[in-house]
Amino acid sequence: MGHAYRAVGWNRQKRIYDTTLALGIGLCVALFMALTFAANPLVTAETLLIRAFAASAFVLLHVILSIGPLCRLDARFLPLLYNRRHLGVAMFVLALAHGVLAFVQFHALGVISPLESLLTSDGGPGTIPFQPLGAAALAVLFLMAATSHDFWLRNLTPPTWKALHMAVYVAYALIVLHVAFGFLQANTSPYLLAATAAGALGLFGLHLVAAQRERTTDRAEQLARGAWIDVGDVASIPDGRAKTVSIAGERVAIFRYGEKLSALSSVCRHQNGPLGEGRVVDGCVVCPWHGYQYRPHDGRSPEPFTERVPTFRVRVEGARVLVDPRPLPPGTAVEPAHVATQTQHDERELYVGYLPQSPPRQARFTRGVVLALFAACLAVVSLAALAQTPLRAGQFEFGVVREFRGVLASAPHPQLRVQRPGGGVSSYLLVAPGKHGADAFVREFDGRGVTLRGSLVHSGGRTLVELEPGSIALADVSIDASRTHDLGRVTLRGEIVDSKCHLGVMTPGERRTHRACAQLCIRGGIPPLFWVEDERGDVQRLLLVGANGEAVNERVLELVGLPLEIEGVVSQLDDWLVLSADPAAYRRIEKGER
Ligand code: HEM
Ligand code: FES
Known part of the structure; x- marks a missing residue:
């Protein structure tokens, strides 16, 4: 057993994050219901709730999936990533409320069991049953929400946990199909179709651009030869900071500190935080989420801590930085590469997520982003409410x-x-x-x-x-x-x-x-x-x-x-x-x- 770092408990930042989240969700649900009710006063209460929860969950899922690539494009988005698990659990609760209400409303009180109805109704020649797709998505989201706690992160180990949580993309694809073969067949407004397509394409584009940033790297032929990978110019890595690249699907952070370069896995052992967005302070890489530290040359936390991340061999040829794509076992010491030229020391603030107060410039940026996200979510939810097919009176x-x-x-x-x-x-x-x-x-x-x-x-x-x-x-x-x-x-x-x-x-x-x-x-x-x-x-x-x-x-x-x-x-x-x-x-x- 190693020493433990200070427990990351509730702090002011977390409380602000969660209050903002609760407020945003409440506003989305209320706005959707108010607009639907104003346009269709005879709508049944169950329909209002089922649709409001679904629309809010779907919009929130887009926000969640955007945060990762945004952080890779600009480190100032990191405070949003820090507590993303709470976003995920909130989204699951909304999706669960939607799924359970829909399950009861459409499948209970009949002559066959509700589960049999969910799995067998709605098919037939030329139709694709959309509700089982939603149920499958809910099952995936459940698995992720149930393992979101630190207990599972520790027991599964961060890499396995992370692999499991990549299933969110499977859930997203199932939900898009659920909406396309269900709701969009009955609500044929081109605005709804356009909004759904824009959401999917936007997410795809964002991931593509972010991946491009970390590019070089996944070239299969180079990797197969075991060739060292050229990750860019020495001058592109500011002193005290890292350049993060993706090599064979693994994120690698190449840190520069003074005249030395070291490469280590960018995935923090604590909660998968992005080490490559951290900074070298007092000779150690500091994770931007909760401040765990690692020595750049061997990926080990300083005594008495015992965390270790994989390291990579690195060398400099001319002005280029080359990395050996084969990871070394966690904690393996590697001789740093030497750089003759000086680069500018990066003076940007390092904001560690657990600290109660973020630096003023960062705080201003975060506030602006959160407000923009609020406005975008409310706009999309309003569009979803107003573009529904008008409901018949009964x-x-x-x-x-x-x-x-x-x-x-x-x-x-x-x-x-x-x-x-x-x-x-x-x-x-x-x-x-x-x-x-x-x-x-x-x-x-x-x-x-x-x-x-x-x-x-x-x-x-x-x-x-x-x-x-x-x-x-x-x-x-x-x-x-x-x-x-x-x-x-x-x-x-x-x-x-x-x-x-x-x-x-x-x-x-x-x-x-x-x-x-x-x-x-x-x-x-x-x-x-x-x-x-x-x-x-x-x-x-x-x-x-x-x-x-x-x-x-x-x-x-x-x-x-x-x-x-x-x-x-x-x-x-x-x-x-x-x-x-x-x-x-x-x-x-x-x-x-x-
Ligand atoms: C057991 C699981 C599920 C069932 C039985 C189910 C059922 C339904 C039904 C019947 C509708 C049409 C509602 C209407 O037109 O009034 C619908 C729509 C929808 N569902 Fe699901 N669903 C499930 C899971 C999910 C999940 C996990 C999501 C994730 C966010 C989701 C997202 C949506 C969306 C976005 C719509 C269309 C928009 C809306 O109604 O506002 N569903 N679902
Ligand atoms: S994720 Fe918590 S310190 Fe890195």
Whole structure:
């Protein structure tokens, strides 16, 4: 056991960092929700939260992934890198809140287990299920958040820990696919597509430029020959500082101190801090994160400490610095290379992250960057909120239970026929709580007068009641038998939706992002509707049945939530239009056809 350095506890810098982070996240979530609500007052609370958490997590992930290359381009960004683990954990918490809410909202309370629904719903011919991609990303992020603590860093050793945490790029790729095959299919604004693409390209470009800076180096042919690598001119390394290059994927810092040059791994043994951004003070390289020290010629911490980093052989030819790409075992002493010419001593301030106060110039720079990041995040979140596809109006009287009187009909789907005060009959579809139809509750009352209790769901003159189980009682009600009359054969283009969500229990209750939930609802017996919208935005919702008026729930599952063309017979049943057609003849509309 070696001596330990002073524990890096909470200090003023860390508190400022975390308070700023909490404030930024709170503002992003609140702004997204406020703007979405202002544009769509009937949006359901779950949708608001699911989307606000997702958008904020995704934006924060971009910030996290930008910090590394920015620091490689300009050391003044280092204070942002110092506590980046807290950014990562905060992002995971947001993503977890989004994932858990989406999991419950779209997959719970159905006829199959939520996990089976998550993994199996939403696929089908020509569609890529986007939710399992999100779940895979969440699993990767979980692994990283769970091992973010110092305990794991010590036990896994910094290099293994770092390799594990590179999986953040896998998570990022999965999330981009999750968004591209889900949200962007239902929210087709070109601004959203452009923002997602700009985010991915921006990150890629930033990493490319930063890698270019550290270039030389990964030339496979040179490495294969074991040739020494030319890392640049002696004059490019200021006295007391390092030049960092990447050799065969490993970051190597070549320090100059007086007339000597030494090369060592740039990865600090404490928490992977960037030694190459540190400075030589009193003959030792000081890590800019928490001040761990290493002797440049052998990569060892001074007595009584025991940390060691790999070293590299270095030599000077003319004005060029050459490094042997083969790392030596940690702590191996190497004769420093000698440089005849003097260079300017670097007078820039070295700011060690754990110190309570950063130097004034650095503090000004950090404040400016943080403000710019704040502004950029809020702008992107506002764009994401305002560019969403407008949400349809529908209303669910959640928690308000009313009593209804009418006559029950059980085929093709449970309905309560009620006498309208002004004459005429309205038909209310009946469903059970959760993602279940009401067949089991109404069968014995078919054709009988009843009273029942439930909550209203309604949109555009179509009404549905979520039945309170056990509330049906026989009553003396009589209504004329329903008369249907054919309105003729039609060909309609639209989408199959589940009546419960679509009429208002979930807003939005349609398109690609709602597909898995609609499949689960329809599988559970909730009547399917065919939702048709013309160019002017006028909406028709037709009750969808088979060619002989039978229920078709099990036969339409694969086609739910996708653009379809259906040719069939339309008839009027009380105040509903009914579309009768054989599901075998439904036709999928391809993208180019629309
Ligand atoms: C179990 C895991 C996950 C599930 C079930 C899931 C599910 C969903 C669903 C259903 C949507 C569409 C929401 C809507 O349109 O209302 C969505 C969108 C989205 N998800 Fe996920 N997701 C998961 C994990 C993740 C993770 C880890 C991230 C990482 C940040 C993420 C980021 C997003 C983003 C950015 C969107 C689109 C934008 C938005 O809704 O604001 N998701 N997800
Ligand atoms: S990472 Fe903590 S001192 Fe280097």
